[in-house]
Amino acid sequence: MIVFLVDADNLSSPHWVNEALEILEASEGAVAVRRAYGSAENLKGLAETLRTWAIRPFVNLSLTKNTTDIALASDAMQFACQTPAPSMIVIGSGDADFVPLVVRVRERGIKVVCVSERSKMASEAVYAYDKVLFVGNQKAGPTDSTMDDAGASVPVRTTAADTTTAKTTPVKKATTKKAPTKKTATKKVATKPPATTADKTSLSAILAAVPNLKAGEWLHLSDAAKALHDSKLLGKNASTTRLFNRHPDHFELTPKKQPNKVRYVKPSGKV
Known part of the structure; x- marks a missing residue:
């Protein structure tokens, strides 16, 4: 039996939950138990997905403490x-808060x-799990690190043999005498680094790309994030949260710790 417990305060997009269930059923088999935990507001955003996949919603009080995590962890241990x-x-x-739960469940022989x-x-939570499945459009390939079975970045380990450089004999270059020339002073022109996508993104461009914010x-x-990616205003690996934080007077994010919602703060005087 496979049990899928969703923290709707973290995995809050219906597209992510849909993709997760499709991947799980294709690779692991039928998911017998499907539950979603979160505030009424976040679960409402998943209403269509919950209905389509017959996922049982468990509503928690919207408090400052992590009540959703505790409710999910309690059922997982049960x-x-x-x-x-x-x-x-x-x-x-x-969320890294689930690591103690993951370790305890794994010790009971459960994947x-x-x-x-x-x-x-x-x-810090990646290696606690037997496997990590990433959902969403941001699927970056490996850069300075390799990828393990979970799709997580793993630092490359180097051995002493890797760091030993081969000794080479310097080769003398043939030189030819050049006729003396007049020295001319050259001015060094400072070059500016190319502007990133986020630098070019203005408030008006963001609102044009995501009109629902208005x-x-x-x-x-x-x-x-999807609208910004589709409009080419946000790169594949760029942070949506960081982009909105560049305009603190115009956008508000919630919750503060791991924001999953954003709204446009209209200038005073505008209706």
Whole structure:
């Protein structure tokens, strides 16, 4: 039996949850238990997905503390201790707060998998899981590191043999005498580094790309990110949160710790 528990305060986009279930059922088999935990507001944003996939919603009070994490962890341990125990428990969240839970469930011989959007995945939590599945459009390839089975960046280890440089004999270059020439002073011209996409992104460009923000209502950060990517205003590896933080007087993010919603703050005097 496979159990999929979604932290709707973290894995908050319906597209991510849809993609996660499609990947899990294609690669691991049927997902018998499907539950989503979160505030009424976040679960409302997943309403269509919950209905389509028959996911049971568990509403928590919208408090400052991590009540959603505790509710999810409690049910996960209940499943881990039941007989027969599930073969796999999937946590739909990249939050590092779940690491103690993951370790405890894994010690009971249950495979633990994480599903997360890449920018929301806590790097310190990657190796706690047996496998990490990334969802969303931001699928960056390896750069200075390799990728493990979980799709996470793994620092490359170097051995002493790798760092030993081969000794080479310097080769003398043939030189020819040049006729003396007059020295002319050359001015060094400072070159400016090319502007990044975020530098070129103005407030008007953001509002044009995401017109739903103009109403001043809360919008899912994932939906805003998709519109910005489609408009080429945001690079594949660029942070949506950082982009909005460049305009603190015009955009508000919530919650503060791991924001998943954004709204446009209209200038005073505008309706």
